[in-house]
Amino acid sequence: MSSEGAARDGKVTIRTVAEDAGVSVAAVSKVLRNAYGVSDAMREKVQESIARLGYRPSTAARGMRGRTFSIGVLLVEMRNPFLPSLMDGAKEVLREASYQAFISVGEARAAIERSLIDSMIDLQMDGVILVAPRLSGELLARYAKQIPMVVIGHHEPGAEAFDTVNSDDRTGARMAVESLIAGGREDIQMASLPRKNGEFDVYVERERGYYEAMEAAGLGDRAKVWPLREQPERPGPALTGLLDLDPLPEGIFCWSDIHAVRLLNEAKMRGIDVPGRLGIVGYDNTPAAGLPLVGLTSVDQRGEEIGRLAADVLLSRIGGRQVPEHILVTPKLVTRGSS
Amino acid sequence: MSSEGAARDGKVTIRTVAEDAGVSVAAVSKVLRNAYGVSDAMREKVQESIARLGYRPSTAARGMRGRTFSIGVLLVEMRNPFLPSLMDGAKEVLREASYQAFISVGEARAAIERSLIDSMIDLQMDGVILVAPRLSGELLARYAKQIPMVVIGHHEPGAEAFDTVNSDDRTGARMAVESLIAGGREDIQMASLPRKNGEFDVYVERERGYYEAMEAAGLGDRAKVWPLREQPERPGPALTGLLDLDPLPEGIFCWSDIHAVRLLNEAKMRGIDVPGRLGIVGYDNTPAAGLPLVGLTSVDQRGEEIGRLAADVLLSRIGGRQVPEHILVTPKLVTRGSS
Numbered sequence A, B: 001m002s003s004e005g006a007a008r009d010g011k012v013t014i015r016t017v018a019e020d021a022g023v024s025v026a027a028v029s030k031v032l033r034n035a036y037g038v039s040d041a042m043r044e045k046v047q048e049s050i051a052r053l054g055y056r057p058s059t060a061a062r063g064m065r066g067r068t069f070s071i072g073v074l075l076v077e078m079r080n081p082f083l084p085s086l087m088d089g090a091k092e093v094l095r096e097a098s099y100q101a102f103i104s105v106g107e108a109r110a111a112i113e114r115s116l117i118d119s120m121i122d123l124q125m126d127g128v129i130l131v132a133p134r135l136s137g138e139l140l141a142r143y144a145k146q147i148p149m150v151v152i153g154h155h156e157p158g159a160e161a162f163d164t165v166n167s168d169d170r171t172g173a174r175m176a177v178e179s180l181i182a183g184g185r186e187d188i189q190m191a192s193l194p195r196k197n198g199e200f201d202v203y204v205e206r207e208r209g210y211y212e213a214m215e216a217a218g219l220g221d222r223a224k225v226w227p228l229r230e231q232p233e234r235p236g237p238a239l240t241g242l243l244d245l246d247p248l249p250e251g252i253f254c255w256s257d258i259h260a261v262r263l264l265n266e267a268k269m270r271g272i273d274v275p276g277r278l279g280i281v282g283y284d285n286t287p288a289a290g291l292p293l294v295g296l297t298s299v300d301q302r303g304e305e306i307g308r309l310a311a312d313v314l315l316s317r318i319g320g321r322q323v324p325e326h327i328l329v330t331p332k333l334v335t336r337g338s339s
Helices: A002-009 A014-021 A025-033 A040-053 A083-096 A110-122 A137-144 A169-182 A202-216 A240-244 A257-269 A303-318 B002-009 B014-021 B025-032 B040-053 B083-096 B110-122 B137-144 B169-182 B202-216 B240-244 B257-269 B303-318
Strands: A070-075 A100-105 A127-131 A149-152 A163-167 A188-192 A224-227 A251-254 A279-283 A297-300 A326-329 A332-334 B070-075 B100-105 B127-131 B149-152 B163-167 B188-192 B224-227 B251-254 B279-283 B297-300 B326-329 B332-334
Touching (some): A014 B110, A025 B110, A070 A083, A070 A110, A083 A127, A083 A303, A100 A110, A110 A127, A110 B040, A137 A149, A149 A303, A163 A169, A163 A202, A169 A188, A169 A251, A169 A279, A169 A297, A169 A332, A188 A202, A188 A257, A240 A257, A251 A257, A257 A279, B014 B025, B070 B083, B083 B127, B100 B110, B110 B127, B127 B303, B149 B303, B163 B169, B163 B202, B163 B303, B169 B188, B169 B202, B169 B251, B169 B279, B169 B297, B169 B332, B188 B202, B188 B257, B202 B224, B240 B257, B257 B279
Parallel strands (some): A070 A100, A070 A127, A127 A149, A149 A163, A279 A297, B070 B100, B127 B149, B149 B163, B163 B326, B188 B224, B188 B251
Antiparallel strands (some): A100 B100, A297 A332, B297 B332
């Protein structure tokens, strides 16, 4: 069964061997390293699979003293629909290198994030992918001395101790706002979040892109950014309060589809002509944005590509690279009925 | 002061950290275990000292006698919006007991699931929560001898080696179908999946509930179940093909909102009168079902409650319980505009 699998994707990895032999990856690794504590039966089984599959252990696999072939992924929350694409991309790369991903969720609380990263280190994971952490750049750098690290959704191109992979959020926001301007709109406002983590957060970059686009169109003095609460269903300054503004803006650019889908729903329920009276553009191109009944124009971050690149740089850092890499992925605008 | 101490004997201990933070050793220990009842201020203070001193608590120092206080969670995929609620409930219970959850995604492929469970064992996690695994009951029982296990979304009340927590899927399906019948509908069909894992899968239970409700209403001979592909966007027997049926059914019960939201969208786009001509009911009560523009009637599994109970039984099994527990949670119907 697993040798069919090997034939199918044309690549035999340590994991393929483990599956074929019906043992764990760690067991195969032990056999490869000729480690202490491997039974003859186990060794025979693994070597048979290696021979049958024609497996050639890579240098890394042969030299992997103490590696667990597991990667910790710290997500800020599970509900952001951008995250599954990101994980698809990361897992694709990790799988080829025989690594497995273990996800934990920090709930946007620094103390929880810290104890989760501590646990990943304790579990001897080989590296971590952090997605939009709340931790300061300084603290991230300190952790990066203990475990190879790549950070997504954190704009800190000067970081030395870790790598970053980001959507080019500024360019994406500019695309979104320019599309609203191209529709003849001038009074375009932005739904964003309150500052939490200094200058590194994605929505700060998106605000910069918003201002740039407004200024380039000579609309700089009309620019207005609303720092709204993150969970639209929680109490606080209300997202849908934007629809009570008098006059109603002609366009609203939302930092995320989490806000934009809800805003678009509420606008349509109130009978506001979208996009005629109000254009709405979101960010993340989530599945809900693509539902025909929703039809939200949104910026696609290309999450799979970001995930792939993040896994790539993490593996090369685990492999010994010291020079930091900071990668920006150019997003694309997906136009639908809302703008 | 205490960092001098650290320099002096070259070893940073839990005591050094306590001195540096100006708190008791017991307090540091609580923070390390992520124990309940630690204030954020205390946690912050201790973690700053830990970071500053570069303290790495060993498993032994944590006083855990070999426990890693980590739980592996195997999810079938990340996109099912039922899963975040489930994780919310599980994490609430785990956090109080100082456990952390690490999620991995098996992609509904048995070989991947096996190697992920192997890795969880290799990483010395203390227990596993499996959600809708593809593995046979026999194989699960074999793994359960190696690691404490609770399984969600797998109906096997006779299992001895592991516990199960499930939505009462049969009752939930009956509620859904009865609500369609109550609306005067007779020609009610069901969108389900092809058999994959024998008798244990949730949609098999939902099919049973569908048949029961149809038979109880004297509509048994009109019952029709369609085994459709799981991902509505992939090629294969088409979900939306149900809308091409002639005559169009009066009601369609979908095994999951994943199908129902898409079907409802397509029906509305085609101008079919929902619920007048066609009633649609889904399962899982996902956020998309609740969007005003969607408005799908759906069965709420009470995912948080399932997650809480699963974590509870896992912890008691880790604590030494041998007698299996098999728990059913009664779901509730959430009525919206589609039925």
